[in-house]
């Protein structure tokens with residue numbers, strides 16, 4: 001089997017519907033890695049990954065994207081994928097999959113940091129309503145029609161009732177949710193970030209999130225800003241969100257541009 005790289009993505013009404021897939025896509029794009037996209041409808045994720053030898057997760061969802069295939073190896077889960085790239089850099093350069101040093105990693109940004117960072121964002125109170133109410137109510141409509149019911153059912157298994165969230169979402173104060181998220185992302189984040197051992201003088205002071213090189217931390221941040229914003233904006237019902245989106249800090253605006261220049 002050839003060693004070409006495949007990225008499995010979920011077809012939808014937007015470019016990349018899943019934030020988790022977007023992270024890996026941005027990572028590949030930031031590194032100029034060539035890959036083929038295989039589109040796997042949401043309700044076919046399980047059978048596709050099982051056929052590629054992926055073991056089910058202990059709890060639902062049993063199979064998730066993103067996944068990549070290189071030769072006869074398939075890896076699912078964004079953290080595992082980035083870990084694989086980090087640990088197999090030399091081999092991947094020899095195979096021509098990576099072109100040079102892997103952008104997205106430095107010694108200070110360990111896999112533990114990635115996990116911390118992700119949990120920190122996902123569990124942050126000021127982002128809670130944006131992520132768990134507004135976007136959850138929106139994102140179902142952005143999936144292809146035939147995948148919407150399977151998605152609703154997959155969430156119900158985990159106790160998340162999307163139709164109920166949708167009904168509640170109609171009562172939400174969208175401007176308020178947006179303001180909380182904007183304040184957090186633009187101002188409070190820097191103060192409240194408290195990772196043990198983090199060299200705070202390097203955090204949000206250089207060109208990128210952590211120093212002057214793009215790291216996985218930039219990809220995680222970028223996904224949160226851009227991807228969440230894209231999803232929110234794509235829904236007509238919530239088109240009233242402020243023009244400037246989630247960004248009003250000059251540093252963040254300039255940083256988004258720097259990341260976009262590398263990804264595009």
Ligand SMILES: N[C@@H](CCC(=O)N[C@@H](CS)C(=O)NCC(=O)O)C(=O)O
Pocket residue numbers: 018019020021045061062063064065066076077078079154
């Ligand atoms: N920890 C996983 C999470 C991935 C994930 O939750 N993917 C979703 C799409 S955003 C999925 O494939 N869900 C399948 C399902 O819920 O059945 C990662 O980072 O890769």
